[in-house]
Amino acid sequence: MSAHKPVLLNDSVFMESHLKKGSTNWNWIDPGRGALDSPANYYEASLNPWPALPTLENDLVCDVLVIGGGLLGSSTALHLSEAGIETVLVEKGSIGSAASGRNGGQLTPGLARWEAGDILEHFSPDEAKRLWRFCAHEAMDLVDEIAARYDVGLDRQYGHITAAIHPGHMASLIEGADARYHLGDNAVEVVGRHQVREHIASELYHGALIDRIGGQAHPLALVRTLAHGFLLNGGRIFEGTEIARIEQTPAGVVACTASGTITARKGVVLAVHDLTHMFDSQLLPKTIPFFTYVSVTKPIDGGTEQLLPTGMPVYDTQFQIDYYRPVRKDRILFGGQGTGTNWSAERINDYLLGRFRTVFPQYEGVALDYSWSGISDFTLNGATETRRIEGTAPVYMVHGWSGHGVAQTVRIGKAIADDLSGHSEDLEMLLAIQHKPIPLGRQLSPFAIPAAKAAFGVGTAINPGKLVSF
Structure with a gap:
């Protein structure tokens, strides 16, 4: 068995972390x-331990460079390797150490905060049916297919x-079910109190609203599965390798690290969270980042x-949603809250x-027993933002999942790989979605999110039945 194949343990083990998680995220366990x-x-x-992978120490040339070892990067790299395209993946921390391996692990259909009605x-x-199929049934099926493969x-x-916190929210849930029926999706039903x-x-x-195609999965196991498959197919991964800058050259896109350069002849995928500004100062950000939090109880x-x-x-259906699910050994994972500044473990607990x-x-x-923080981001219109920047070799980016994209991120990774190999037009429908830029989006987060919460509080007092979730 490959040393990098993820294996779920019967129970969790209280231990020191071996992942490079970055300075903005924290982990907490009960001191007892x-x-x-x-x-x-x-x-x-x-999970079983993840053996560290090497750091880049020399110059390389490849067909495609993937920057970021989360769900998007690992999925893109896996599908490129399955298509026989020479691919290198670099991750500044450890595989799955950022948002992709730290989220709630709940699988819901849709495109970030766009659900069936928004897509319609x-x-x-016809286009709505195609996009819904892409970000619902195909996304969920792909996760299962990869796990089986x-x-x-x-x-x-x-x-x-999706549970209604107010009786007025039931009308929105019924509308959502109706929109899904209209799109040919009957895997949903509405139930009463x-x-x-x-x-x-x-x-x-x-x-x-009961959704039969959604569900849950262990997100870090999923990321590691994608990376494991990529390694089995001959892919190369370098952990602890941060890209300082990239530039277009006649030979392709050149990415510079502290210890070597990587020249990508056919394309680059920036599968990193809200770091577009590091690579092209002319690209205005279209997302605002926020902090989110997850906990796991002692056995119930x-x-x-x-x-x-x-x-x-x-x-x-609160504005500031609760989400929860059972996990192994009779524990419950319970998450929620979204903040513009990073709350302490004591406060979030x-x-x-x-x-x-x-x-x-x-x-x-x-x-x-456990709690931890993470970072996600959102767009103004609620849908995920996908970009493809043309040049000597194309550069791809995807942002703005609002914490709702475990399965869909895997599916978009396949769509990017298919776009690079010329076998699909799925990516074009994502590129067609228009987004407004948010100048100073990163700097606005500590102010914009509290302001939005305050405004919603006023709105709720006036119309408590209006459904707006964050």
């Missing part, structure tokens, strides 16, 4: 579980719940089935425990 300087988060702690508003009926377990479970309790043992919700006495009888993951008790007040003994 051990005095660790840099603890691993739940995902790393529930922006595309013709490389014989890796992802803790994959099926079904997903009594039936939703068959899935969630909480008095908080007034009904829900009596089992998670008493709180989540069917085991489906849940999003709710208090927040998430408070939200857990609000949802499940009958369970009095909740406590956390």
